[in-house]
Amino acid sequence: AKRDGGNRVRQFRREMGEQALARQRDKADLRTAIDGGELVVHYQPIVDLATSAVTSAEALVRWQRPGRGLLGPDAFIGLAEETGLIVPLGEKVLEAACGQAVRWNGEGRSLGVTVNVSTRELATPGFLPRLDRVITSAGLAPNRLTVEVTESVWADEPAMRSLVAVREAGIRVALDDFGTGYSSLSYLQRYPFDVVKIDRSFTGALGRNGRTEGVIRCIIALAEVLGAKTVAEGIETPEQADWLRDAGCSYAQGYLFGRPADAAEWKAAASTGW
Ligand code: C2E
Ligand code: CA
Ligand code: CA
Ligand code: CA
Numbered sequence: 001a002k003r004d005g006g007n008r009v010r011q012f013r014r015e016m017g018e019q020a021l022a023r024q025r026d027k028a029d030l031r032t033a034i035d036g037g038e039l040v041v042h043y044q045p046i047v048d049l050a051t052s053a054v055t056s057a058e059a060l061v062r063w064q065r066p067g068r069g070l071l072g073p074d075a076f077i078g079l080a081e082e083t084g085l086i087v088p089l090g091e092k093v094l095e096a097a098c099g100q101a102v103r104w105n106g107e108g109r110s111l112g113v114t115v116n117v118s119t120r121e122l123a124t125p126g127f128l129p130r131l132d133r134v135i136t137s138a139g140l141a142p143n144r145l146t147v148e149v150t151e152s153v154w155a156d157e158p159a160m161r162s163l164v165a166v167r168e169a170g171i172r173v174a175l176d177d178f179g180t181g182y183s184s185l186s187y188l189q190r191y192p193f194d195v196v197k198i199d200r201s202f203t204g205a206l207g208r209n210g211r212t213e214g215v216i217r218c219i220i221a222l223a224e225v226l227g228a229k230t231v232a233e234g235i236e237t238p239e240q241a242d243w244l245r246d247a248g249c250s251y252a253q254g255y256l257f258g259r260p261a262d263a264a265e266w267k268a269a270a271s272t273g274w
Helices: 002-035 077-083 086-106 119-123 127-138 151-155 157-168 185-190 212-225 238-246 263-271
Strands: 039-048 054-065 069-071 112-116 145-149 172-178 195-198 229-232
Touching: 002 054, 002 077, 002 086, 039 086, 054 086, 077 086, 086 112, 086 119, 086 127, 086 145, 086 263, 112 172, 119 127, 119 151, 119 157, 127 157, 145 157, 151 157, 151 172, 157 172, 195 212, 212 229
Parallel strands: 054 112, 112 145, 145 172, 172 195, 195 229
Antiparallel strands: 039 054, 054 069
């Protein structure tokens, strides 16, 4: 039994070594991907619930990884955050998104664009100057860009300072996945936000969980008091959309209106009336 235990320890060490190696490899590959143009940005429409018009688009990154296909962000954002690669990655996404918004404008579609920014990125010194450089060189009006952050920013002093500066620069700020993190009413009233995004876990439970309707109504009322707009995420059925519109939610996003799609698909969709 003792020898067996020793084997297990050795096997454990070997697996740990393999994991560390795989991680090193993934990190190196991600670095290459960022510099080598393997990141692809898809855009998901955000619609005005009152008119059904598309008003903006959320930029969602993917990695076209050679031999592995198109990877979703859940496969690599964590690694990017741990390794600091989130900073150059985020800059690529911002450049793509700002450039796309300007291009849409040139095609006669006046759309805003929203970009996910992780707390780690915000907390990195020089975030605002870099952001400013990107929108200036793209030629995008600051108020056409919305930065989406999660409630985790509140636990991070430098990120929070950076966020306040971003908003002062005229860029809009959205609180993503609202209600799933550490929401604090005291932070909410202290720091203004332009948009509150109601997480998919709430909208997905509509009609299934008796308390959900009340909770969503409260989020909408709270946003209104704070002077923020609401975007409901993960809308998949017309019933959900109707209920949210009646409840006073301003905007919605979800597969019902459109899945994340690349710029070429957007162009094709425009001719069919998106
Ligand atoms: P998120 O910001 O909450 O983005 C919404 C996610 O929900 C997206 O997943 C989107 O494809 C998915 N979704 C949209 N509508 C529906 C629907 O009707 N039903 C269902 N089931 N899902 C829907 P995605 O693209 O896999 O992104 C996952 C997360 O990765 C994002 O969640 C965001 O937190 C993060 N992420 C994406 N792009 C970036 C980026 O450029 N930078 C950073 N820091 N994070 C990013
Ligand atoms: Ca988001
Ligand atoms: Ca979200
Ligand atoms: Ca999410």
